[in-house]
Amino acid sequence: MKERPLILVTNDDGITAPGIRALIEVMNEIGDVFVVAPDSPQSGxxxxxxxxxxxxxNSITVDDGPQIEYSCSGTPADCVKMAVNEILNRKPDLCVSGINHGSNSSINVIYSGTMSAAVEAGIEGVPAIGFSLLDFKWHADFTAAKKIVKQIxxxxxxxxxxxxxxxxxxIPNLPEDQIRGIKVCRQANGNWKETFDKRTSPFGKEYYWLSGEFVNKDRGEDTDLWALENGYVSMVPVQFDMTAHHMIQKLNTWDL
Amino acid sequence: MKERPLILVTNDDGITAPGIRALIEVMNEIGDVFVVAPDSPQSGxxxxxxxxxxxxxNSITVDDGPQIEYSCSGTPADCVKMAVNEILNRKPDLCVSGINHGSNSSINVIYSGTMSAAVEAGIEGVPAIGFSLLDFKWHADFTAAKKIVKQIxxxxxxxxxxxxxxxxxxIPNLPEDQIRGIKVCRQANGNWKETFDKRTSPFGKEYYWLSGEFVNKDRGEDTDLWALENGYVSMVPVQFDMTAHHMIQKLNTWDL
Known part of the structure; x- marks a missing residue:
């Protein structure tokens, strides 16, 4: 690639989140950067x-970097549609989403706004990568993550x-010298075991908070969860053909 | 199955939509029906x-059928989590979602609240089917659809x-005698080519409506779009392992 690549940056934590600011900083070293990101948190x-x-x-300025930025009222997928089809003059060479504050491994890929933005870019024919750091905190330390993002x-x-x-x-939440490398993985087979925290409002009305814990049902050593638990960065290729191709033959035995 | 099956019914058009009412009517003929559905439209x-x-x-009564119904403030996926983990005493034997007013073929499976409810049930270990009729109208004719739903x-x-x-x-929007059968298919490779309709509010502020047209890039005769265009009901098995397994080998050739 002779010219500087055109890079679209988005996320789901909102345009002012430290994770996307770290991502923008790194992308400015690599290409011409357009940011089109949600104006408020869009997790889940x-x-x-x-x-x-x-x-x-709306066009906005968040810091004194060279990037051009737009803040959008929609979801992460909306932001990508808006960027590719309305704001940008040409198709970006790459879309990067994140750096998410918290993990998007295993089944979380399906709930994640960060990954849905990347998937939407893929659907639109734009190569895309979603990045997540395993630290939910707003002031997470993105130092090691930035180096890994640049490399990838x-x-x-x-x-x-x-x-x-x-x-x-x-990306595991570890100092750079404790990260053991980058592993290409498959999505681990796990899911959330939900509990609902039932409470009563000051007006006597019952309401719920969704809560729960993640259950890893997969003991494979080729999964993203295994990689992360063992100090590796996990990299899972994600497709958006959701057809269970291997089930077509079986379903054809049904008497329909 | 000796006992009547326990069937969870949900949708994304909201609990009062004619599509879910038609689905409840059919399910009452087959099993014991619990409805946990959104209290407002959740399309997209x-x-x-x-x-x-x-x-x-909240527990509500919408008509005089034998089903038990709950109206929920959340998304279709929330409704399924709430039903399986909080409301129901045992895991349902089946979850059905719909009947959606409008198509969820091809890439629309990924945007669809109807299908996400079915996928969420699948993640929770509950067999699940999403049904959609190719008619967006509120007063669509579900006569033929009800027979097909029952059969499937x-x-x-x-x-x-x-x-x-x-x-x-x-389900194609055709009278029963013009539907040619049920075809097991794969998800057609297509996507939306978005346009944004830019307008100005009464207060002089610019805003957008997401719009666009669907582009079918897939000429295969084994796809859901081909089936529907040719008068068949399409039935696509959908998985929630989004790993592009065939790409893992290629990514391992990257020098990381």
Missing amino acids: MGHAITVDNVLHC VLSALQNKMPEDTVLNVN | MGHAITVDNVLHC VLSALQNKMPEDTVLNVN
């Missing part, structure tokens, strides 16, 4: 899009990104 | 879950549903 939004409401999108983005730009596939990168 | 919500807000869930649900209960797979069923 999955692949939601705004079909029953209007969208607002440079590698993705050099190699041709696989078509119809985006990358889900999770 | 994808796999969103409510993590930053509380949930309300009875077949799913008789046959063992494949594990880690849910079904995405789309």
Whole structure:
């Protein structure tokens, strides 16, 4: 690639989150950066899009970096649609989403606004990578993550990104010298065992908070959870053809 | 199955939508029915879950049928989590979602609240089917759809549903005698080409409506779009392992 690449940056924690500011800082070293990100936190939004409401999108300046930034009222997937089809003059060379404050490994890929933005870019034909750091805190330490992000983005730009596939990168919350490397993995088979915390409002009305704990049902050593538990960065290729191709033959035995 | 099956019914158009009322009517003929559905339309919500807000869930009566019904403030995925982990005493034998007013074929499976409810049930270990009729209208004619739903649900209960797979069923908007049968398909490779309709509010502020048209890039005759265009009901097995397994080897050639 001779020219500087055009890089679209988005996230789900909102445009002022430290994670996206760290990502923008690194991307400014690599290419021309456009930021189109949610104006408020959108965690857990999955692949939601705004079909029953209007969208607002405003040019803003958050810091003195060279990037151009837009703050959007929609979901992460809306931001990518808006960027690719309305704001940018040409298709970006890469879309990066994150750095998410918290893990998006295993089944969380499906609930994650960060990863849905990357998947939406993939659907639109833009190579895309979602990055997450295993630290929920607002003031998480992104020092090691920034180096890993740079390494992976440079590698993705050099190699041709696989078509119809985006990358889900999770980074363990460790100092740089304790990270053992980057492992290509599959999504671990796990799920949330939900509990609902039932409370009563000051007006006597019952309400609930969704809560729960994650259960890893997968003992494989080729999974993202295994990699992260053993000090590796996990990199899972993610597709958006959701067909269970191996089940087609079985379903054809049903008498329909 | 000796006892009547316990069937969880949900949707994304809201608990009063004619599509879910038609689905409840059919399910009452087959099993004991619990409805846990959104109290308002949730189209396009994808796999969103409510993590930053509380949930309300109230027992309601909508008609004089034997089913038990709860109206929930959350997304379709929230409704399924709430039903399986808080409301029901035992795991349902089946979860059905819909009947959606409008298609959820091809890539729409990823934006669809209807299908995300089915996928969420699958993640929780409950066999699940999402049903959609290719008619967006509130007063769509569900006559033919109800017969097809009954046939597929009875077949799913008789046959063992494949594990880690849910079904995405789309029904063409045709009279019963013009529907040519049910085809097991793969998800067609297509996407939305978005346009943004830019307008100005009465207060002079610019805003956008997301719009666009669907582009089918797939000429295969084994896809859901082909089936629907040719008068068949499409039935796609859907998985929630999003790993692009075939790309793992290629990514291992990157120098990371």
